[in-house]
Amino acid sequence: MKRKITLKDIARELDVSISTVSKALKNSEEIGRDTKDKIQAFAKLYNYKPNNIAISLKNKRTRNIGVIIPDIVHHFFTTVFRGIEHYANDKGYNVIVCVSDESFNKEVINMEMLANGSIDGFIMALAGETQLKNDYNHLRVVTEQGIPLVLFDRVTDEIQCDKVIINDETAAYEVVKKLIKAGRKRIALITTEGYLNVSAKRADGYYRALKEHNITVDKKLVLHLPYQQMDETKSKKFFKDNKVDAVLCVNEIFAVKCMGIAQKLGHRIPEDIAFVGFTDGILSHFATPSLTSVDQHGEIMGETAAQMLIDKIERDHENEEEEVFETKIITATLIERASTPEF
Amino acid sequence: MKRKITLKDIARELDVSISTVSKALKNSEEIGRDTKDKIQAFAKLYNYKPNNIAISLKNKRTRNIGVIIPDIVHHFFTTVFRGIEHYANDKGYNVIVCVSDESFNKEVINMEMLANGSIDGFIMALAGETQLKNDYNHLRVVTEQGIPLVLFDRVTDEIQCDKVIINDETAAYEVVKKLIKAGRKRIALITTEGYLNVSAKRADGYYRALKEHNITVDKKLVLHLPYQQMDETKSKKFFKDNKVDAVLCVNEIFAVKCMGIAQKLGHRIPEDIAFVGFTDGILSHFATPSLTSVDQHGEIMGETAAQMLIDKIERDHENEEEEVFETKIITATLIERASTPEF
């Protein structure tokens, strides 16, 4: 087993000082041609690579960024992650991922683990539980320590930091407007239980569109389902009890599942009921009929978040000017497929 | 901005030595009650947390593990990742993820980046290109340095290390056997182009089942499609040209897409054609009809891999006994749904 070789090893073998070796490997002008050649050849021969940890300690920079997301087996979050990973890798950063499983405690523990020197900055989407508790102390602690933080998608106004979100409210508004223009009168909203920032915003857009077109909101047409799982009986009852001609769902699972239920009840899609979902994932493509869906451009969100974070990390080292925080808004786009009439 | 406090800061403030502070915070018997109380109180007040990087440097252990996978927007890999992350987190390890994008070069670069001290061990699934090139030198370099490595799913016999795989061959064999028992005569195989270890094994199982039941293999019934995307015209032609009554697909995308094509051509599923896919993901649940699929138990694979790796990492520190490598085989199970007749 060949243990890794260090500067000290090279110095000893070649009978020079450690500083000389260090400089020679950085091709410093300070070192003579012959000595440099000798050292560089030796280093290459023995495949010398500097130890990242030692460099991190010295520079107080790890070139790692920490990503904390609620779930990883989830199309949108993995898409964002891909964007982050690509951008970060390009810039020479590695990504440490922690999954909060929507749990407040896990989120706190993960942040504390990483905040003690392991990373140069955080990118995260808040756990559902955190949003519910409305407790962001762990975020505050981290930012006060001067660790850059970028929130995406699941954000909060309580914390001053960079943010990347999509125009959820407007996107929902536009979709509902299109449905109204297409002649739909009884438009349902299927959303999550509990408090999720993004669901609430999508609902806002839904309400605004209805109001603007003088459609009175029928509370019966808003169905709340448990997050990330389906309550089959509840949704079946919903479609039996209510006459609807269009449905906006805050995610694609709800949409696809409800399309199935509606179809079984004899409704034709999109003739009788039009369906639109959020999160343009794999399900939307392959559903029957294929689902018209709001594309959140996760990869772009990820890239944007990573760019904002790395900018801040690298600027941090130059000066200590007043902090300015930005919120970037990604524009969602509607991907039209077979579950809606042509708009 | 409160910068992080160090041992040195505490020592200075309380007018004791750094060593005393270090020992006091570890509750060492060496330090007097009063001094310990004083130091511990101060540390708590100022929220002292040791710097991970410094500890890593000192201990030559990072408590990070590196995971390199071909893709992250991919149900199976994220499932495995979830298993890894959960187990690792439980044991106090963090996970650094790199995505090779199926590229040999990226895989090599990522490994080199991480191998220089950033991680204590690797868990990886080989990139498609790596399997094609059959070049595993980067893996060899790493293992020779004494860095533990666990391969999963996409493995190779060329490298001696721990491995976790599923019984792909047997699983495919069993499926095809069931289809034959159910009276199907013309069973097709839809697999990937190029060289993917797992696809090859699944094909082996397919051939073995046919042979054992004296069904002559019809090369026309084996369709090769480009990986992770669909060649629509090619597959449409396939179903027009060939009369088949069952199809085994090496992934669920192929299966769901081909079901759609077959249905459009007027075939009933499962009466005319039965479909079985590999990778029991979200698509299998929501397809119409829902897809009978081989569950690869990704989460268990991930946990198993993480357990093997961490065992090895932590054993490494105890003794330098002869290395023993294991290959653990996870048993895949068939999830029967509506795309097959009842077996």
Next chain:
DNA sequence: CTCCCTTACGAAAACGGTTTCGTGTTAATA
């Protein structure tokens, strides 16, 4: 009073680098 053993703490090396500054040698210049 001396000797020795605890007790309680500090000095220093080590982990593997980077970087500042000092210095001996040589050659050019006055």
Next chain:
DNA sequence: TATTAACACGAAACCGTTTTCGTAAGGGAG
């Protein structure tokens, strides 16, 4: 020949810990 600048390199501090070893002070025994 004396002065000096350029060159080439080394010593040492530093990043934040851990850990070994040394030692001063104090108390008890003889």
